[in-house]
Amino acid sequence: xxxxxxxxxIMAAKENFKLEEILSGIRPVDSxxxxxxxxxxxQLVMPARALGRLHEISERLCGIQKTLRPAVQRKAIxxxxxxxxxxxxxxxxxxxxxxxxxxxTFLSGGAGINSISRYVGADVWVVDMGIIPELxxxxxxxxxxxxxxKVARGTANFVQGPAMSRPEAEQAILTGFRTATALLxxxxxxxxxxxxxxxxxxxxxxxxxxxxxxxxxxMVGKGTGVDNEGLRRxxxxxxxxxxxxxxxxxDGLDVLCxxxxxxxxxxxxSILAAALHGRPVVIDGFISxxxxxxAHALCPTVADYLFAGHCSEELGHRAMLQYLQxxxxxxxxxxxxEGTGAALAMSxxxxxxxxxxxxxxxxxxxxxGKEA
Amino acid sequence: xxxxxxxxxIMAAKENFKLEEILSGIRPVDSxxxxxxxxxxxQLVMPARALGRLHEISERLCGIQKTLRPAVQRKAIxxxxxxxxxxxxxxxxxxxxxxxxxxxTFLSGGAGINSISRYVGADVWVVDMGIIPELxxxxxxxxxxxxxxKVARGTANFVQGPAMSRPEAEQAILTGFRTATALLxxxxxxxxxxxxxxxxxxxxxxxxxxxxxxxxxxMVGKGTGVDNEGLRRxxxxxxxxxxxxxxxxxDGLDVLCxxxxxxxxxxxxSILAAALHGRPVVIDGFISxxxxxxAHALCPTVADYLFAGHCSEELGHRAMLQYLQxxxxxxxxxxxxEGTGAALAMSxxxxxxxxxxxxxxxxxxxxxGKEA
Numbered sequence: 252x253x254x255x256x257x258x259x260x261i262m263a264a265k266e267n268f269k270l271e272e273i274l275s276g277i278r279p280v281d282s283x284x285x286x287x288x289x290x291x292x293x294q295l296v297m298p299a300r301a302l303g304r305l306h307e308i309s310e311r312l313c314g315i316q317k318t319l320r321p322a323v324q325r326k327a328i329x330x331x332x333x334x335x336x337x338x339x340x341x342x343x344x345x346x347x348x349x350x351x352x353x354x355x356t357f358l359s360g361g362a363g364i365n366s367i368s369r370y371v372g373a374d375v376w377v378v379d380m381g382i383i384p385e386l387x388x389x390x391x392x393x394x395x396x397x398x399x400x401k402v403a404r405g406t407a408n409f410v411q412g413p414a415m416s417r418p419e420a421e422q423a424i425l426t427g428f429r430t431a432t433a434l435l436x437x438x439x440x441x442x443x444x445x446x447x448x449x450x451x452x453x454x455x456x457x458x459x460x461x462x463x464x465x466x467x468x469x470m471v472g473k474g475t476g477v478d479n480e481g482l483r484r485x486x487x488x489x490x491x492x493x494x495x496x497x498x499x500x501x502d503g504l505d506v507l508c509x510x511x512x513x514x515x516x517x518x519x520x521s522i523l524a525a526a527l528h529g530r531p532v533v534i535d536g537f538i539s540x541x542x543x544x545x546a547h548a549l550c551p552t553v554a555d556y557l558f559a560g561h562c563s564e565e566l567g568h569r570a571m572l573q574y575l576q577x578x579x580x581x582x583x584x585x586x587x588x589e590g591t592g593a594a595l596a597m598s599x600x601x602x603x604x605x606x607x608x609x610x611x612x613x614x615x616x617x618x619x620g621k622e623a
Numbered sequence: 624x625x626x627x628x629x630x631x632x633i634m635a636a637k638e639n640f641k642l643e644e645i646l647s648g649i650r651p652v653d654s655x656x657x658x659x660x661x662x663x664x665x666q667l668v669m670p671a672r673a674l675g676r677l678h679e680i681s682e683r684l685c686g687i688q689k690t691l692r693p694a695v696q697r698k699a700i701x702x703x704x705x706x707x708x709x710x711x712x713x714x715x716x717x718x719x720x721x722x723x724x725x726x727x728t729f730l731s732g733g734a735g736i737n738s739i740s741r742y743v744g745a746d747v748w749v750v751d752m753g754i755i756p757e758l759x760x761x762x763x764x765x766x767x768x769x770x771x772x773k774v775a776r777g778t779a780n781f782v783q784g785p786a787m788s789r790p791e792a793e794q795a796i797l798t799g800f801r802t803a804t805a806l807l808x809x810x811x812x813x814x815x816x817x818x819x820x821x822x823x824x825x826x827x828x829x830x831x832x833x834x835x836x837x838x839x840x841x842m843v844g845k846g847t848g849v850d851n852e853g854l855r856r857x858x859x860x861x862x863x864x865x866x867x868x869x870x871x872x873x874d875g876l877d878v879l880c881x882x883x884x885x886x887x888x889x890x891x892x893s894i895l896a897a898a899l900h901g902r903p904v905v906i907d908g909f910i911s912x913x914x915x916x917x918a919h920a921l922c923p924t925v926a927d928y929l930f931a932g933h934c935s936e937e938l939g940h941r942a943m944l945q946y947l948q949x950x951x952x953x954x955x956x957x958x959x960x961e962g963t964g965a966a967l968a969m970s971x972x973x974x975x976x977x978x979x980x981x982x983x984x985x986x987x988x989x990x991x992g993k994e995a
Contacts, residue, residue, distance in 0.1 A: 476670045
């Protein structure tokens with residue numbers, strides 16, 4: 252089910268949130284509702300916990316939504332887009348113009364994320380967090396799904412200094428927070444994160460290496476497909492960026508500002524919004540999980556609200572997920588981004604909820620239980 | 624999308640198929656269509672093969688259906704049910720009456736398979752391949768979805784002799800074949816297999832051990848939840864059954880007859896039907912894969928048409944899948960059977976097809992490709 256919501260309504264949301272208030276307002280998931288949900292699962296007419304992960308998913312949704320009737324029909328994918336100064340170092344196999352061109356493809360409905368989102372019944376919203384071109388939603392086919400909230404026209408090249416200023420990093424997070432909050436307030440029950448930005452596996456690898464403490468040779472991967480020489484160059488770029496900027500891994504905002512990206516900040520902010528407002532959020536792959544790491548560095552409790560949609564083929568993703576103690580729902584060798592892994596996993600999340608709500612109990616079905 | 628089809632029409636299908644003719648009629652998947660499908664994937668507006676397994680799935684469907692417009696909207700799950708004489712040995716945690724009671728639950732729509740099938744848009748058909756009770760579809764709520772095609776009222780206890788006669792084994796396979804053929808002729812585009820039968824992990828483990836050559840301590844698992852003592856007893860029962868009957872692993876029919884079950888034969892037959900008629904079939908977990916092993920022993924080419932819905936939590940399932948060289952789509956710690964893993968995986972299969980058919984090419988999207 253998709254949500255009828257106008258671009259203007261989302262853009263109009265102007266509440267002032269302060270980062271400190273957001274972080275201090277996030278509460279752990281309710282363990283009493285988790286316990287009640289486990290009791291309900293135990294009554295379903297099947298051997299104990301025979302649907303494995305589906306039970307864990309539905310129970311956590313009960314805890315998050317504080318109900319035994321969790322609802323995930325109304326879904327939205329927020330595709331956060333940004334450009335990256337570090338592409339000047341030759342870290343991507345694609346030209347930078349592709350960021351803007353792909354946004355047009357998202358708006359026209361012709362990309363992978365559109366196809367999968369239509370199938371699972373999720374709305375796709377594209378947020379210009381800081382791409383280089385100036386897009387005019389009013390002049391574009393499908394522009395009613397584009398939210399222009401640029402922090403700046405691309406980040407700076409982080410091998411030469413910070414990717415962005417500290418106020419820009421905070422602005423990126425608050426922009427993501429505000430956008431997601433508007434969607435949640437309008438009835439979105441299940442949020443998914445996505446990304447677009449040529450070069451963005453490079454800052455994501457830097458964020459992942461710093462925040463998880465993982466070696467670069469296990470964190471920097473081939474992205475959209477650089478060759479072996481490109482991979483060595485990319486590792487070197489990440490190493491130099493970290494050495495030059497010395498991000499403080501205890502300070503998520505500092506890491507985002509030194510070696511991150513605007514879309515990574517937007518994703519972090521949307522995760523904070525889901526956690527503060529008590530809604531589940533399915534994260535996509537490598538870039539989304541870099542955003543989750545930033546959110547987690549700011550407030551570890553956000554992990555209670557996170558579902559890892561899939562494990563990406565991108566080298567460092569598994570290490571990121573392990574650090575966050577997230578078990579991915581799918582593992583299909585995907586590495587597209589856009590939110591495709593999050594959207595696809597929403598089908599499993601919805602199936603889990605339906606089983607939880609629809610399956611009869613042993614008593615209702617009149618079926619004998621396990622023999623004593 | 625579900626298929627409007629009457630029970631009477633399926634029951635009325637009386638064509639005479641001979642097993643030898645079926646086996647000799649099955650052809651490998653068309654490699655030219657596979658190649659054409661790969662060419663189409665390469666044009667999609669995303670990095671090369673960035674959706675991993677989704678591409679493999681959609682391309683194989685193109686090969687199976689001999690088209691670049693594969694269709695999987697019309698789906699059906701065939702839940703094959705049977706009872707097992709070997710439960711007299713104390714191999715199950717549940718009483719035998721549960722087989723019939725669960726069939727009533729399937730027909731009423733209240734079981735796990737119903738919930739997941741509704742979500743993915745699959746019809747559920749229950750086939751009484753040989754349960755002990757005599758159910759009257761006309762007198763049952765939801766009976767229009769029950770096909771009574773009993774081979775016998777439960778198998779014999781295979782620790783004392785063959786589970787069934789060789790003609791019964793052949794009848795089980797041909798019954799599964801005929802039932803699936805009727806569904807496919809009426810327009811089902813994607814078939815899923817499922818099972819119900821208290822005790823049926825025991826014959827499935829025996830079939831798996833014989834046909835894959837796997838040790839019993841890696842093939843016999845806890846089923847619906849026997850304790851450690853029950854597990855030792857179950858291993859002993861399987862060992863004695865194999866020793867007593869000496870099934871010939873080169874002869875799938877002999878293995879089915881000596882240590883199998885009627886629903887396992889029905890599943891094998893439905894897989895042969897999909898392969899002969901050139902349609903894809905998603906298999907569920909441990910019992911369905913035992914059926915697939917029987918079909919594969921009769922005709923190895925069936926593997927071309929098989930999709931492994933998931934990897935079950937049941938101990939020996941991974942070894943079975945490895946033997947068949949099938950990579951499971953999902954791995955969610957499920958072990959319910961009924962067809963739940965097959966039905967859930969259908970959502971991934973459909974998403975794969977939609978991506979293949981809907982996503983624009985680089986040219987259509989006007990997006991620049993990889994830099995030279």
